[in-house]
Amino acid sequence: MVLDLFKSRRRAHLRGRAAPKAWREILERNLPVFHRLTPEDQTELLGHTQVFLAEKHFEGCGGLVLTDEIRVTIAGQASLLLLHRETDYYPELTSILVYPTGYIADEEHHIGGGIWQEGGEARLGHTGQRLGALVLAWNAVRKGAAEPNDGVNLVLHEFAHQLDFENRSSDGTPALETSGDYRAWARVMSAEFDALREALEAGDDTFLDDYGATNPSEFFAVITEAFFERPRALRQNHPALFMQLQRFYQQDPTTYSMEPVGTH
Numbered sequence: 001m002v003l004d005l006f007k008s009r010r011r012a013h014l015r016g017r018a019a020p021k022a023w024r025e026i027l028e029r030n031l032p033v034f035h036r037l038t039p040e041d042q043t044e045l046l047g048h049t050q051v052f053l054a055e056k057h058f059e060g061c062g063g064l065v066l067t068d069e070i071r072v073t074i075a076g077q078a079s080l081l082l083l084h085r086e087t088d089y090y091p092e093l094t095s096i097l098v099y100p101t102g103y104i105a106d107e108e109h110h111i112g113g114g115i116w117q118e119g120g121e122a123r124l125g126h127t128g129q130r131l132g133a134l135v136l137a138w139n140a141v142r143k144g145a146a147e148p149n150d151g152v153n154l155v156l157h158e159f160a161h162q163l164d165f166e167n168r169s170s171d172g173t174p175a176l177e178t179s180g181d182y183r184a185w186a187r188v189m190s191a192e193f194d195a196l197r198e199a200l201e202a203g204d205d206t207f208l209d210d211y212g213a214t215n216p217s218e219f220f221a222v223i224t225e226a227f228f229e230r231p232r233a234l235r236q237n238h239p240a241l242f243m244q245l246q247r248f249y250q251q252d253p254t255t256y257s258m259e260p261v262g263t264h
Contacts, residue, residue, distance in 0.1 A: 011089075014054055015047030023049065026072040033148045034076070036256035041083055048079035051089055061135075062099040070098060070138055073145055077155035080228065081163065084250035090162045095133040102137050125158045129170045134158050149259040151209065151230045160224035164217055172216030174248060181247075188240045193219050207237040228253050232261070 024046060027034045034042065052075040060066040074096060082089070102124050127134040136154060144153035166175040172189060176182050197213045199206045212222030226234045227245040231253040235242040246252055 011051050014050045015044075017050070019046040019050055022068065023072045026069050027076045030069070030073045030142065031076055031145050031148070033080075033256060033258055036258065038256075041256075044083055045076065045079050048082045048087070048089075049075045052079055055089055056093065057095045059095060059097050061097050062101075062103060064098055064100045064138060066098065070141075074098070074136065074141055074155055077141075077145055077153070078159045081156065081159055081224070081249065088166070090159065090166075092129070092165045093127075093132065093134055093162050097133055097135045098141075099135070099137050101139050103135070125154045127158050127161050129165045134162065149229055149257065151226050153225050153229055156225050156228055157221045160221040161217065163224075164220055170217045172218075172220040174220070176248070185244055185248075188244050189216065189219070192223075192238060192241050207233060229257070230259050231257050232259050 027046070027049075034045070037045065049072065053071055056075075058066055058071050058074075060070075064070075078090070102122055123135070124137040124140040125135055136158065140154045144155060161170070163174040164170055164172060167173060172193075173182070173185060176185060193213070193216060196206060196208055196210070196219070200210050200213050208226060209222045212219040223234070223238075223241060223245060227242065227249065231242070234245075235254065
């Protein structure tokens with residue numbers, strides 16, 4: 001309890017102090033959506049960014065030299081998912097590893113029966129429930145931030161996985177408040193996930209990225225990208241899905257999205 005109180009007070013202090021001017025300038029330069037937030041939300045996002053940077057360890061990999069521009073650009077996007085919510089700042093996450101570009105990860109692939117195949121897999125980002133770390137390619141981070149209405153954002157995707165882990169599992173369901181919330185979430189997400197899979201099997205076009213059909217965890221990450229980057233189209237095509245995400249994230253990105261009006 002004493003440690004929790006100390007942590008809470010320290011975080012409140014970090015959120016309450018003025019962010020360095022250079023950090024705000026980085027967000028204004030690299031995150032076009034920052035300009036469209038209300039002044040109150042800008043202040044809140046900067047506060048979350050300060051807590052995030054104080055608590056998470058960043059490490060440059062593959063020859064990348066870390067700068068404040070890299071750290072703040074990542075932290076600012078991750079903090080967008082925290083606006084208006086009680087948050088413990090991604091408690092399962094300790095470190096963010098940043099490569100200059102995509103990287104190769106050694107993986108074992110199950111190819112059937114009891115046979116596994118080892119090989120390299122090209123990646124732009126990755127995180128895992130027991131990993132304690134999150135890996136990002138800086139060029140993909142920068143591109144995702146600069147193009148805020150294409151429905152693709154590596155940081156939002158990978159940090160959505162971290163939110164998924166907060167209920168101690170990787171099942172596409174973040175920590176919710178009540179049993180009723182869990183029932184409503186399960187009902188909507190199961191129906192939408194099954195519908196996406198069925199549409200892909202039938203060869204139909206889908207609004208949601210087909211990578212979301214991989215499993216419920218990837219589905220949550222994909223719909224989070226859509227919610228923040230293409231909220232109007234998501235609300236039009238999947239209203240029940242939009243409503244669940246709006247309730248969880250406690251915000252309505254249609255109010256600040258750079259998505260063109262009338263997209264579908």
